Amino acid sequence: MHPDICKLAEAVVEECAGLPLTLITIGRAMASKKTLREWEYAIEVLRQSAASVLPGVGKEMYPKLKFSYDCLPDERFRSCFLYCSLYPEDYFIDKDELVDFWIGEGFLDKHTNLSSARNQGHFIIGSLINACLLEKGHRNDRVKMHDVIRDMALWIAGESEKEKFFVKSGVQLKEQPKAKKWEEVTRMSLMGNQIENLTEILECPKLQTLFLGRNDLKVIMNDFFNSMPMLRVLDLSYNVNLEELLVGIAKLVSLEHLNLSETRIKKLPVELKALAKLKYLNLEWTRDLEMIPQQLISSFSKLQVLKMERCGYGCLLVLEEMEHLKYLNVLTLSFKSASELEKASRFNKFFSCAIERVCLEYFRDSRSLNIMALAKLQHLCTLRLSRCWDLEEVKIERNITEGAGCFHSLRTVILDECNHLRDVSWVTFAPHLEELYILDCKGLEEIISEEKLGEVAELKGNSNLFSKLEILHLWGLPKLKTIYQHALPFPQLKEIYIRRCPMLKKLPLNSNSAKGQRLVIFGEEGWWKDVEWEDESTKIAFLPSFRPF
Structure with missing residues (x-):
């Protein structure tokens, strides 16, 4: 290595102010930089960013860490990284779930098939791990964000003109929160709280993401979704007290990803036919689901993923409708008898789709x-x-x-x-x-x-x-x-x-x-x-x- 780079490296270390996470993260970002000019530029960026931050929490740490964020290959990687901050602190994030959210958000390239898009998503996760911006979980299928990295991501999102996050996840909220400027929010996460009722309309014309999973929701007022015309991703999973899905959800005409897993909903309203852009529908572990209107599933002409493992409504009843969904290529299913399994194997979709999970019960x-x-x-x-x-x-x-x-x-x-x-x-x-x-x-x-x-x-x-x-x-x-x-x-x-x-x-x-x-x-x-x-x-x-x- 060029001898002058050693001096520059010492200057970079000095800018890290003895913070181990900063040293590791910036060290990883600089590992591929081989020329004097690259190192000189890095020091310039680090010093400038330190000066630009307002006094307060993170003024020493975040600007330095942001250098690794800035070094990510492109805006797609940056959007995927910031998205991880929607989850609660210390949360182990399921990789497959995360990638499916990214697909619903339109972050990934347009791929000929879902498998290629998922592969790209996992490639991005690997890159974020290598950049020390995500950590491996205790299991191979999970990742997590270091607390400081998450705070830094929320700080970046707060400074952004394009992205406005409202994140109150995992903070023991019992009521619907207030905010001054709902109209600017693009992504909102209220997951992991104890909210029971959503009874106030939110004027969120730019909102694209709404995480409401893992709450105690019982009541969602019918007009709650009226002013969210841009919403693409809605997660209502793990609301085990939620028994009714109101017809107002049909107002979400831009919705592509809907997760209703682990809820106690009893029926799907026929009005859901209005969700013409829906590509992902998760009904797993909806044990109380007794009624899906005829031709509802087949009306989702763009549906790519349908998850029905341990759904109360029999998979066999909708397999015939699935035959008409030309883009459907991922399924999860449950069967309650050997004869059901045998009948299902007669349908083309049973073998032409990527059936990822099967439950025999x-x-x-x-x-x-x-x-x-x-x-x-x-x-x-x-x-x-x-x-x-x-x-x-x-x-x-x-x-x-x-x-x-x-x-x-x-x-x-x-x-x-x-x-x-x-x-x-x-x-x-x-x-x-x-x-x-x-x-x-x-x-x-x-x-x-x-x-x-x-x-x-x-x-x-x-x-x-x-x-x-x-x-x-x-x-x-x-x-x-x-x-x-x-x-x-x-x-x-x-x-x-x-x-x-x-x-x-x-x-x-x-x-x-x-x-x-x-x-x-x-x-x-x-x-x-x-x-x-x-x-x-x-x-x-x-x-x-x-x-x-």
């Missing part, structure tokens, strides 16, 4: 389930079997050929209250499985049956079992004796969580398992004392991994 008509139709879904990420009380067996096909791509995208499997299942050997057909949760399955005796693997030629002697597994949660399995008979490498395993599994005495671990990983094993202290180890070196290797409840 309350199965009453089948003791045995062949899920090969699901195995062929190329984009299935999450599969849940819930309360399938009569189900005794999930069949493994004997003649599966290698490279057929069975469960190729499956990352998460959840089983709960499937009391007659004795094993879940079929998960070995998910080569990229990352998370396995098995809860309250009273009859489960083993996770992977060696006998059943022996029946399938391709899996004999398979050393790649659970090669991508990161999280294993076992809870309330009174008959469980083994996970697998032999020790496995578990090269990616980060967390084992075992509770109320009194007969599980041995883990499939040896001294080579999870090498290089910081494995944490959560369990009851009494259970941990009785664990039988393959040898003393294995015991020594994993004793430091234990964390009691």
Whole structure:
């Protein structure tokens, strides 16, 4: 490196005033700068910005950090970054949810398909992490914002002429807040509060984003949305007391993204047909939803994403309407019987769409389930079997050929209250499985049956079992004796969580398992004392991994 750059680097360090986060963030921004002129310019910018800030909180920190914001490649990256400040402080943000919001806002390029747009969104998230403007969450699918970075983002948004944020998220509000100039606000977040009623009309002609999720909403006055003609994104999720969706929502003629998940709404008003631009509709976990008017779903001609996992209204009732939606390419669904699943597989959209999540629940008509139709879904990420009380067996096909791509995208499997299942050997057909949760399955005796693997030629002697597994949660399995008979490498395993599994005495671990990983094993202290180890070196290797409840 040019010797003069060392002196300039010292000057940059001086401008950082000993603040570690500033040093890291600006250091990351300067890592690619190789010439004197770039370093001289950086010092000039840092000094100028310090002088331009009004006295008060953040006058030392924010201008320096803003340099990293200014170094982002373009306005798209900056808008995506500022958007993260709408979430509450210390909030773990779901990456997929965030990217879907960005798509609804129109931040990303016009892509030929949704998958490409999502890939671009995840690329931007990676870039923001590399720039130290976002932090990795405790799970791969989450990110969070450092408190200081979030404050800086809100400061930037407050100084902006283009963007006017009104953010009161996670601050224990009980009533609808007041503001002097609603007409200038472009993005508003009131999520994570205890607001029960929205009874005052807000004159927000420029508002594009409204986060109302995770409140205690019971009443939204019918005219509340009257003066929001530009609104593109509306999030009402996790308002578990919200039972009625009033027809006034039909006034949101620019709406593209509507999230009603985890609400108790009982019906969708037919007036929603006015939402001609709607591209994303989330009805997941709306267990009380009993009525969707005929032809409502098919009227959303631009719909790209429809989420109906654990929706009270049967997915089968709208699958026929989905056939007419030419842009629909992402689905999440629930089925309550094997016959429902079989009927659904006759529809073209069942295979032509990217079905990302499927829940099989309350199965009453089948003791045995062949899920090969699901195995062929190329984009299935999450599969849940819930309360399938009569189900005794999930069949493994004997003649599966290698490279057929069975469960190729499956990352998460959840089983709960499937009391007659004795094993879940079929998960070995998910080569990229990352998370396995098995809860309250009273009859489960083993996770992977060696006998059943022996029946399938391709899996004999398979050393790649659970090669991508990161999280294993076992809870309330009174008959469980083994996970697998032999020790496995578990090269990616980060967390084992075992509770109320009194007969599980041995883990499939040896001294080579999870090498290089910081494995944490959560369990009851009494259970941990009785664990039988393959040898003393294995015991020594994993004793430091234990964390009691």
